[in-house]
Amino acid sequence: MGISVKNLVKSFGTHTVIHSISFDVADGEFVTLLGPSGCGKTTTLRCIAGLDTPSTGTIAINGETVSDPANNLFVPPHERDLGMVFQSYAVWPHLTVAENVAFPLTVKGDRDVAAGVAWALDIVGMSKLAQRRPSELSGGQQQRVALARAIAARPQLLLFDEPLSNLDARLRDRTRLEISRIQRELKVPALYVTHDQTEALSMSDRVIVMEAGRIVQEGDPRELYQKPVNRFVADFIGGANFLHVQRVGRQWQLENGSPLAVDPTTDRDDGRSKIALLRPEAIRLDEPSVPTPTGQNRLTGRVVGGMYLGPHVEYIVEVGADRLRAYSRSALSPGSPAILTFDACDCRLVDDTPLTEARSHHA
Ligand SMILES: Nc1ncnc2c1ncn2[C@@H]1O[C@H](COP(=O)(O)OP(=O)(O)OP(=O)(O)O)[C@@H](O)[C@H]1O
């Protein structure tokens, strides 16, 4: 049950944008496709919705194959029983809010369209604007109409393409919780597309990271944040510092020769070039005069700049040729020396794979 995508390839003319990806979304699971602009998130979603035809590969929804070009099988979108929120909302301008939301209910032959519309509009907080037309709404309000329309007919599957991009920060937080709640209430699989790591980490049971039409890594949010496989994933999810390292004998060293103790579970000699990942929150940053705790790593750096963020100051510190981000509650002035301490287990070696190598490695 759920969604099953196998070896999906999508080309536009001679240009292949999805390179044989496979993944599943279990029944009731909330899965996010995360990746930079142009990596193929919308295309994948459109193939699942039936709005694009895959070049090769199969897609099944709740056990039924809906797309299999090799066998000339293609189930049209309106027979796939899914609700989709588009990146561009795509609400119909000539219909009122209520009429937009009523549409999927009418198509499905629902007996009480009015009740369905009221339910969906209430969930997104748009009941009072039911009689307006989209041209009389803000972008965020149109986005909420699109959300209401997607859930109104209580479909078997929910697809979201950056549904919060036009909401302000507070409304986005609230709607994020709403979407999670709606999905759990409907108990249907959901596939959510975003390039916003906060959305991906906070809403998902599982996150699939894509790069240039391929899946780089998938896992639950904690696993992706704590154990990224390479520099791309580490950089894309959360604040990331990278230290250039080299192996000298049995030891890892920074470029200036300082020894660096790393998480031993990541210290594999697999022939691939490595870089050390250190999250900003893992660093303790002090003035040299302050007695520092005995961490396994102790580096001396120089403060380059700082940004006051309220709870703490985010500093940029130069260590050798690398610039690191670290947080501190003390006031450190630019140019002054600083001591960085961190545990070896917080310093992970990850593949420093250039894009082309990452592509062939994960093909
Ligand atoms: N109809 C089309 N014809 C030709 N190329 C297309 C078409 N639709 C998408 N592409 C290309 O496919 C690639 C993936 O596009 P897609 O819209 O899936 O990216 P995305 O991950 O959703 O990006 P964004 O975060 O910017 O929305 C891009 O290089 C895009 O230019």
Ligand SMILES: [Mg+2]
């Ligand atoms: Mg897109």
